[in-house]
Amino acid sequence: MFVKLFTTSLAALVFFSCAAPRRVPHYFDANNPLKRVAVLPLKNDTDDADAPNTVRKKIIEALEAKSYIIQDVKETDQMLRDQMGINLGGQLEMTTPQKLGEVLNVEGLLYGTLMDFDESTTGVLNVRKVRAKFKLVNAQTGQAFWERGLGVRSETRMSGRSGDVAAAVARGADAREKDTPWITIDSYSLNERNVGQAFAIGLGAKLLTKAVGIHLEHESKEMVRRVTESLPWGPGPGAISTAPAVAMPALPAPRMQSPEPPSFGYMDYGKKDLTALLISVSVDRHTGESTTFSIPLAKAGDSIRMDIDLSAAVKSGESMPAAISRISTIHRGDKNSSHTLYPNSRKYMTHAPEEGGAYEKPQVTKTKIGSEVVDGHPADKYRITIKYKNGRIEEGYIWNARDLDQMTIRSEVENKDARITAELKNVSIKRPAAALFEIPAGYTEAQNFMELMTETK
Numbered sequence: 001m002f003v004k005l006f007t008t009s010l011a012a013l014v015f016f017s018c019a020a021p022r023r024v025p026h027y028f029d030a031n032n033p034l035k036r037v038a039v040l041p042l043k044n045d046t047d048d049a050d051a052p053n054t055v056r057k058k059i060i061e062a063l064e065a066k067s068y069i070i071q072d073v074k075e076t077d078q079m080l081r082d083q084m085g086i087n088l089g090g091q092l093e094m095t096t097p098q099k100l101g102e103v104l105n106v107e108g109l110l111y112g113t114l115m116d117f118d119e120s121t122t123g124v125l126n127v128r129k130v131r132a133k134f135k136l137v138n139a140q141t142g143q144a145f146w147e148r149g150l151g152v153r154s155e156t157r158m159s160g161r162s163g164d165v166a167a168a169v170a171r172g173a174d175a176r177e178k179d180t181p182w183i184t185i186d187s188y189s190l191n192e193r194n195v196g197q198a199f200a201i202g203l204g205a206k207l208l209t210k211a212v213g214i215h216l217e218h219e220s221k222e223m224v225r226r227v228t229e230s231l232p233w234g235p236g237p238g239a240i241s242t243a244p245a246v247a248m249p250a251l252p253a254p255r256m257q258s259p260e261p262p263s264f265g266y267m268d269y270g271k272k273d274l275t276a277l278l279i280s281v282s283v284d285r286h287t288g289e290s291t292t293f294s295i296p297l298a299k300a301g302d303s304i305r306m307d308i309d310l311s312a313a314v315k316s317g318e319s320m321p322a323a324i325s326r327i328s329t330i331h332r333g334d335k336n337s338s339h340t341l342y343p344n345s346r347k348y349m350t351h352a353p354e355e356g357g358a359y360e361k362p363q364v365t366k367t368k369i370g371s372e373v374v375d376g377h378p379a380d381k382y383r384i385t386i387k388y389k390n391g392r393i394e395e396g397y398i399w400n401a402r403d404l405d406q407m408t409i410r411s412e413v414e415n416k417d418a419r420i421t422a423e424l425k426n427v428s429i430k431r432p433a434a435a436l437f438e439i440p441a442g443y444t445e446a447q448n449f450m451e452l453m454t455e456t457k
Contacts, residue, residue, distance in 0.1 A: 067234035277424070
């Protein structure tokens with residue numbers, strides 16, 4: 001299986017988040033009494049330990065987009081833990097909304113239960129499902145202010161009658177769930193009639209999305225978007241107007257984006273043009289599994305290209321669809337453009353930069369602790385701390401080559417999930433061919449990740 005790799009400044013510069021910029025709300029209802037809301041830990045009825053936090057983040061973003069003021073989740077969790085001994089969503093039943101509101105000093109409480117978060121892969125039919133129910137409660141009265149539950153599912157099925165029949169049976173089974181109903185948001189037919197190959201395609205997509213931390217991302221976003229359509233508008237930041245809220249049209253469904261490639265440690269390539277081989281070894285701190293990548297790298301000015309064989313992250317006995325097993329990432333700093341090439345299918349995807357055209361650059365603190373020779377290069381060794389805007393902190397060491405204008409040629413960084421060692425080999429200080437940073441002739445653009453492997457009926 002893939003290992004879960006963590007994002008670094010390298011990924012921020014080269015692999016870019018596919019998430020859309022957060023919308024600034026333009027509507028509010030100053031009469032809404034829930035001036036400040038705490039989004040409580042979700043009760044988890046699934047087997048996925050990380051899923052509640054994923055969905056909790058999505059519902060927070062949705063509430064903020066509806067003009068609610070949300071208490072910082074770290075502050076909420078700390079007060080629940082320190083003052084009430086509550087660590088899990090399932091423990092919230094031990095107390096009352098009034099007590100929670102008093103302790104957290106908020107007017108509103110968002111309860112949630114994650115009921116389903118899974119992906120079944122059979123080859124004939126592969127189904128991705130996320131289902132949850134939420135309740136916004138007035139902390140003073142204990143009464144529900146808003147309540148709704150919904151499940152969303154997307155499916156890919158093998159071409160032909162067997163795939164159609166399997167899809168119909170699965171939908172029929174889900175249709176029996178009346179209290180928290182299911183809706184199908186996407187249905188694709190694989191251009192494949194071989195069960196084994198169809199299974200490999202589904203498994204490969206599942207492994208890849210898990211590896212880069214966006215498993216069921218599309219379904220989670222769509223579930224939250226749809227479930228909050230009926231949520232009343234929040235009071236806004238200090239609004240005092242008594243004007244009624246203005247109805248806002250429903251937002252369009254997000255596109256299903258391609259997953260980000262794995263990241264390879266913190267590296268500062270400096271200002272020189274170069275070609276090199278990046279060797280990266282990642283060790284999952286929970287399972288002890290390791291993955292090694294050997295990645296040709298080219299840099300010209302502010303443009304960077306990496307050629308990655310993702311099949312290196314698949315365990316023996318497993319397989320990955322050929323369409324996504326090899327990728328090339330291109331970042332053109334001079335054009336503020338970003339692309340992922342899929343050579344095996346001769347397709348590419350375009351990634352929109354963040355609003356304003358800037359990618360996150362983490363705050364890096366480094367302290368020199370010595371000097372060593374790395375692969376023949378005299379290098380200064382630094383202890384580093386990397387701080388990201390979302391609060392994540394990573395620590396480790398880097399070696400900057402003195403004969404290469406302090407270019408990082410080795411790094412060792414880690415966080416709670418993984419340890420990554422990265423090293424540059426065969427460094428050649430020369431300008432790479434300009435054609436490396438262009439989309440090759442004959443490539444066509446794919447509008448979403450599923451289009452790389454499927455055809456839509």
